[in-house]
Amino acid sequence: MPPIAYLDHAATTPVRPEVREAMAPFDGDVFGNPSGIHAVARRAKTALEEARELVAAVLGCAPGEVIFTGGGTEGDNLSVIGGARRAARSGFGRRIVVSAVEHKAVSAAAEALVPEGFEVRVVRAGADGIVDLDDLEQAIGPGTAVVSVMLVNNEVGTIQPLADVADRVRAMAPRAVLHTDAVQGAPWLDVAAAAAPADLVSVSAHKIGGPKGVGALVVRDGVALEPLLIGGGQERGLRSGTVDVAGAVGLATALRVTAERRAADVERVGRLRDRLAAGLAAVPGVVPNGDRTRVVAGNHHVRVTRVAAEDLLVALDREGVCAAAGSSCASGALEPSHVLAAMGLSRAEARESVRFSLGYASTDADVDRALEVFPRVVARLRGVTEPAPVG
Amino acid sequence: MSGGVDSSVAAALLAADGHDVTGVTLRLWGGATDSGCCSVGDVEDARRVAAQLGVPHYVFDEADAFEASVVEPYVRAYDAGATPNPCVACNQELKFGRLLQRARALGFDALATGHHARIRHGADGVSRLVRAHDAAKDQSYVLVGLTQRELAHLAFPVGELTKPEVRARAGALGLRTAEKPESMDVCFVARRDRVEFVEARVGARPGVIVDLDGNEIGRHDGIARFTVGQRRGIGVAVGERQYVVDVDAIDNVVTVGPPAALLRGSVDLVDLTFTHARPGPGDVLDVQVRAHGTPRRGVLVGDRVELAAAAPRVAPGQIVALYDGDELVGGGVAAA
Numbered sequence: 001m002p003p004i005a006y007l008d009h010a011a012t013t014p015v016r017p018e019v020r021e022a023m024a025p026f027d028g029d030v031f032g033n034p035s036g037i038h039a040v041a042r043r044a045k046t047a048l049e050e051a052r053e054l055v056a057a058v059l060g061c062a063p064g065e066v067i068f069t070g071g072g073t074e075g076d077n078l079s080v081i082g083g084a085r086r087a088a089r090s091g092f093g094r095r096i097v098v099s100a101v102e103h104k105a106v107s108a109a110a111e112a113l114v115p116e117g118f119e120v121r122v123v124r125a126g127a128d129g130i131v132d133l134d135d136l137e138q139a140i141g142p143g144t145a146v147v148s149v150m151l152v153n154n155e156v157g158t159i160q161p162l163a164d165v166a167d168r169v170r171a172m173a174p175r176a177v178l179h180t181d182a183v184q185g186a187p188w189l190d191v192a193a194a195a196a197p198a199d200l201v202s203v204s205a206h207k208i209g210g211p212k213g214v215g216a217l218v219v220r221d222g223v224a225l226e227p228l229l230i231g232g233g234q235e236r237g238l239r240s241g242t243v244d245v246a247g248a249v250g251l252a253t254a255l256r257v258t259a260e261r262r263a264a265d266v267e268r269v270g271r272l273r274d275r276l277a278a279g280l281a282a283v284p285g286v287v288p289n290g291d292r293t294r295v296v297a298g299n300h301h302v303r304v305t306r307v308a309a310e311d312l313l314v315a316l317d318r319e320g321v322c323a324a325a326g327s328s329c330a331s332g333a334l335e336p337s338h339v340l341a342a343m344g345l346s347r348a349e350a351r352e353s354v355r356f357s358l359g360y361a362s363t364d365a366d367v368d369r370a371l372e373v374f375p376r377v378v379a380r381l382r383g384v385t386e387p388a389p390v391g
Numbered sequence: 392m393s394g395g396v397d398s399s400v401a402a403a404l405l406a407a408d409g410h411d412v413t414g415v416t417l418r419l420w421g422g423a424t425d426s427g428c429c430s431v432g433d434v435e436d437a438r439r440v441a442a443q444l445g446v447p448h449y450v451f452d453e454a455d456a457f458e459a460s461v462v463e464p465y466v467r468a469y470d471a472g473a474t475p476n477p478c479v480a481c482n483q484e485l486k487f488g489r490l491l492q493r494a495r496a497l498g499f500d501a502l503a504t505g506h507h508a509r510i511r512h513g514a515d516g517v518s519r520l521v522r523a524h525d526a527a528k529d530q531s532y533v534l535v536g537l538t539q540r541e542l543a544h545l546a547f548p549v550g551e552l553t554k555p556e557v558r559a560r561a562g563a564l565g566l567r568t569a570e571k572p573e574s575m576d577v578c579f580v581a582r583r584d585r586v587e588f589v590e591a592r593v594g595a596r597p598g599v600i601v602d603l604d605g606n607e608i609g610r611h612d613g614i615a616r617f618t619v620g621q622r623r624g625i626g627v628a629v630g631e632r633q634y635v636v637d638v639d640a641i642d643n644v645v646t647v648g649p650p651a652a653l654l655r656g657s658v659d660l661v662d663l664t665f666t667h668a669r670p671g672p673g674d675v676l677d678v679q680v681r682a683h684g685t686p687r688r689g690v691l692v693g694d695r696v697e698l699a700a701a702a703p704r705v706a707p708g709q710i711v712a713l714y715d716g717d718e719l720v721g722g723g724v725a726a727a
Contacts, residue, residue, distance in 0.1 A: 314449050333418040
């Protein structure tokens with residue numbers, strides 16, 4: 001086995017040691033259901049509420065505004081579907097506006113509402129990978145129920161102008177709720193400040209060194225949603241089901257540690273990423289995707305002309321370099337990226353594009369390894385394994 | 392690795408022999424909703440087998456190439472009155488074309504599949520393609536088109552085993568594919584009717600059915616419903632048993648006649664290839680025109696197979712495989 005250079009932090013991150021330690025008691029003594037009234041339950045309840053306070057502190061909201069979820073997808077679904085259904089019930093709107101570069105947890109949720117009589121408007125993005133604010137203005141109207149624009153794109157890493165988005169939404173659709181998927185923003189940006197203009201903010205633990213299957217949704221005071229999971233009425237009735245206390249503690253710890261080290265990590269990882277980008281750029285036919293001046297520190301996204309991304313990823317994997325492209329479908333095959341399509345790349349160009357994503361765990365050795373392997377495999381593959389002509 | 396038992400065991404045998412094995416599943420079709428093939432479940436089976444064997448596994452999306460080199464030609468062939476063999480097209484273009492090329496570019500020495508056939512790498516430097524040990528499962532027919540260029544880099548590890556031995560091996564290894572049923576039909580039309588599939592893409596033009604003398608004896612709803620040699624479903628009732636003897640796409644006419652009208656003494660071939668060399672002039676070959684058909688004797692003269700005895704006409708588009716004993720020496724496509 002070659003040494004592993006893990007450059008896929010946007011997919012997931014290793015669990016931080018601090019998180020593992022904080023979660024450990026919940027594999028043992030602290031097993032209570034936080035909804036109970038006795039001593040065992042109270043210990044769990046205390047841990048849960050302390051976690052909620054910590055999450056609130058990092059995300060810049062009140063503890064009562066934090067809803068623990070089963071991850072980023074659930075937060076996105078609950079915001080879009082729950083927000084739209086509540087607006088419809090109140091009779092003020094049936095339009096959902098999402099950007100063309102949203103994660104499918106948002107865009108598919110919006111599409112799923114069409115049979116319920118909702119209208120979905122998709123806002124264009126430019127070749128820079130940034131949502132088009134003029135097109136957003138065209139899309140929003142008084143009947144808009146929900147607007148969802150992500151904080152940072154999961155594929156090309158572009159930081160979206162959320163404050164400008166919010167200005168337009170408030171001016172043109174004052175009753176609309178504004179949701180932002182901050183899953184990819186959380187590792188790099190101060191979400192409290194960056195997502196402040198949004199009514200709903202979803203984050204996921206496993207992108208920041210926390211466990212998989214847990215996240216949080218900030219639901220600002222006064223914002224009404226219809227729940228997706230109903231039953232015992234936990235989490236202010238917005239998310240029934242016994243809360244994953246260990247997961248909540250893991251999320252809170254991951255958020256805290258990430259926030260504490262943010263400034264240093266952004267600088268250190270940004271330097272690593274810049275070195276990677278420069279090294280890749282030295283290989284002929286390596287073209288960056290999107291506006292590389294407006295991306296988070298960990299992301300690098302390039303098109304490697306005349307090499308199928310699928311083959312490049314396999315060749316890199318065989319030499320221990322873990323990277324990604326597009327999104328995987330249920331079978332594990334790569335699907336041509338809707339984000340790159342929205343940015344104007346052809347299907348063939350999208351199939352030549354790969355993402356390298358660094359994270360808190362990235363080291364100089366990872367970048368060294370990638371830069372040692374990449375030119376060699378590109379030279380070998382170039383032209384031999386071009387993507388199939390699109391018939 | 393299709394997710395079936397043969398490719399599972401092929402991978403297992405190679406891994407057991409100490410090869411550095413990597414599993415690949417081709418995603419050839421739109422996915423779970425279209426047909427029985429390339430379903431998420433099949434890919435998951437392949438992935439699990441690879442994991443059980445401790446080898447990496449990848450899924451290559453070849454849906455675009457499959458559409459362009461297999462499905463489209465298949466539809467066009469039926470629309471032109473021919474009877475295509477999409478499995479051969481898939482083998483030639485996808486598995487032993489693009490995938491082999493990609494495997495070589497990725498630094499692999501060889502590509503192995505779960506086909507029931509055998510390759511003998513001779514001391515003379517020639518790789519010969521031979522029928523499977525299990526004659527009933529022999530798949531050498533669908534490997535027509537392979538030449539030295541491919542054979543030198545191919546392996547068919549289950550070719551030495553009988554199907555029960557393959558299943559037993561899978562069972563002994565605890566592979567979840569051990570008892571999986573075999574796929575038989577054209578994968579992309581598995582759950583649908585061939586006629587429906589073709590007509591959904593190219594439509595259907597009603598036309599006439601004529602007898603050998605050109606007299607109209609009935610009407611048809613589209614030529615994609617007919618293949619040369621077909622007896623059932625013709626829809627005309629005339630005394631003697633009637634067979635389709637010709638499908639004319641240009642005039643949209645289907646000709647039927649009695650069995651004797653189907654008999655031909657030769658078959659003209661196009662796209663003729665040889666695994667290593669053209670047979671010597673006058674060499675008597677076994678000529679096989681269906682995946683599991685009984686071979687007939689014949690000799691190759693130019694691009695024409697002269698049969699020792701007249702036989703029912705081979706539908707245009709069908710693969711004609713040429714064997715010298717158990718060795719596949721080449722083959723081609725029956726001409727119109």
